[in-house]
Amino acid sequence: MPEQPSPSPLDLAEGDPFGPHNLPYGVFSTADEPGRRRVGVRIGSHVLDAGAAAHALGSSYAGLLAQPSLNPLMAAxxxxxxxVRRALTAWLTSPAHRADVEPxxxxxxxxxxxxxxxVADYVDFYASEHHASNVGRMFRPDGEPLTPNWKHLPIGYHGRSGTVVVSGTDVVRPSGQRKAPTDPAPxxxxSTKLDIEAEVGFVVGTPSxxxxxxxxxxFREHVFGLTLLNDWSARDIQAWEYVPLGPFLGKSFATSVSAWVTPLEALDAARVxxxxxxxxxxxxxxxxxEDEPGGYELHITVEINGEVVAEPPFSTMYxxxxxxxxxxxVNGASLRTGDLYGxxxxxxxxTHQRGSLLELTWNGRDALDLSTGKRTFLEDGDEVTLTAWAPGPDGVKVGLGEVTGRITPAV
Incomplete structure (x- = not known):
């Protein structure tokens, strides 16, 4: 019997969420060259060295893709x-390019x-009416759930770009001041109330x-793509510090993002x-x-230690x-390449669609019953994973790269 050829990594299973209709961008290195970072494009369970492919196929974008960061491409x-996306699609789908691309x-x-x-600047918003209403009911039970300004402007705060970390990076439990309402002093x-926030981040390419x-x-002239984001939150530190100027140390210790940025063009079928x-x-x-519908149908799943605890729908964002x-x-603040906003x-x-433990446990009142034990907030050793998908062309799903982080003890 003649020897059968090995299957090609480009022969993907039908409906693979990381097929040619997706092609998210990332940056990777290999074991034999750990110090050499390069732009990669995910296809199925493989990563294409985009710069090397562009060079092999004589593309004028070879220099732009042979970079250790996405910033030059995003700024272009x-x-x-x-x-570039059209070229990558052709390289990965045309049989004529297989011999050059597969290696x-x-x-x-x-x-x-x-x-x-x-990351240049980092801004985080507060755009879910359901989340904001839940928080309002918890902490202002005798008042209106939403503050008077909430439905007139997107509320946000300026975060710390230097502590944005890639998926897989451990998160050290933060320390800080905290004071319960009945305590005489801080x-x-x-933190004893370490929490997650399931979010979507938008990455700016073209500056202003x-x-x-x-x-x-x-919007689409400036935003390169989107990524999953976990805005870790120390609720006890946050509660004591945030009046009157808002979040500070309760948020700034870590923000985890996916290693993959999905181009907006890959999500055209998900616009709602x-x-x-x-x-x-x-x-x-x-x-x-506006011609731009504005919303996106993204289906997010939140897991703690491998168990699903929530499935928040992004299409509900106000x-x-x-x-x-x-x-x-609008005040004249400029955009820079690499700006990230959540x-x-x-x-x-x-209830099962709530994207934070604060809401899922109603500030610790209703513990989650997991196989690893009951949880109100995160314990050391807990691992949180966010995954998501969006509807793509012809009913195929578009996968968003996961974001994972594990809690390690305070130092």
């Missing part, structure tokens, strides 16, 4: 993003993934000029209209007549990423 602008594919489990872009020590706001309709707005919006936020970008720049906790109307 939307026309280049589109052209440049690396098994995903044999590479090290890195933070794929240099104490210092490790200081003093010139970015209009709603220019946001929920109906209850109040007229000021012109710079009014998206009623404020869109385009509105957040417009609001973030959606805020994604929560839906049902």
């Amino acid at each position: 602008g939307r026309t280049v993003w589109r052209d 440049l594919l690396h098994p995903l489990d044999a590479v090290t993934l890195h933070l794929p872009y240099e 104490v210092f020590g490790p 000029e200081t003093g010139r706001p970015v209009a709603l309709g220019d 209209a946001p929920p109906a707005r209850d109040f007229p919006l000021l012109p710079y936020l009014d998206d009623a007549d 404020w869109t990423a385009a509105q957040q970008l417009a609001h973030m720049t 959606s805020g906790t994604v929560s839906g109307p049902e």
Whole structure:
């Protein structure tokens, strides 16, 4: 019997969520060259060395892709993003290119993934009406769940870009001041209410000029793609410090992001209209007549130690990423390549759709019963994983790269 050829890594199973319709970008290194980081594109369970492929096939984008970070590609602008994506799709789908491309594919489990872009600024929003209402009911039980400004502008805060870490990085339990309502004075020590926030992050590619706001309709000209994001939160530290200026040490110790950035173009089939707005919006936020629907249908799953604890739906978010970008720049603040902004906790109307332990346990009142023990907030050794998918073309799912982090003891 003649020897059968080995199956190609490009022969993917039908419906693979990381097929040619997806092609998220990352940065990787290999065991034989650990100090050499390079741009990669995920295809199935492999990573294509994008710069090497561009060089082998004589692409004019070889220099742009042979970089240790996505920042040069992201800064090149939307026309280049589109052209590079078309080229990658052709390289990975045309039989004529297989001989050149296959040797440049690396098994995903044999590479090290890195933070794929240099984070410039980090902003986090508070865009889920269900999350904000739940928090309001918990902490203002005798008042309105939402503050008067909530439905008139996307509320956010400026975070710490230097502590954005890639998926797989351990998260050290933070220490700080905390004070329970009945305590006479604050104490210092490790957080006892360490939490997660299941979010979606948006990564800016094209910068903007200081003093010139970015209009709603220019969202896709500036945002390169999106990524899953876990905004770790120390609720006890946060509760004591946040009045009157908002989150600080309770948030700034770590923010985990996926190693993969999914281009917006891969999510065209997932674009949906946001929920109906209850109040007229000021012109710079009014998206009623915009061609961009604004919302995205993303299905997120939250696991703790391998057990599913929540499934938040991103389509329920009241404020869109385009509105957040417009609001973030309306005062003239400029965008830089590598800016990252988070959606805020994604929560839906049902209990199992809540994207934080604060909500899932109602601030510790209702413990989750897991096989590893009851949980109100995270314990040392707990591992949290966020995964997600979106509808793609012809019913195929678009997979978003996971984001995982494990809690280690305070130092």
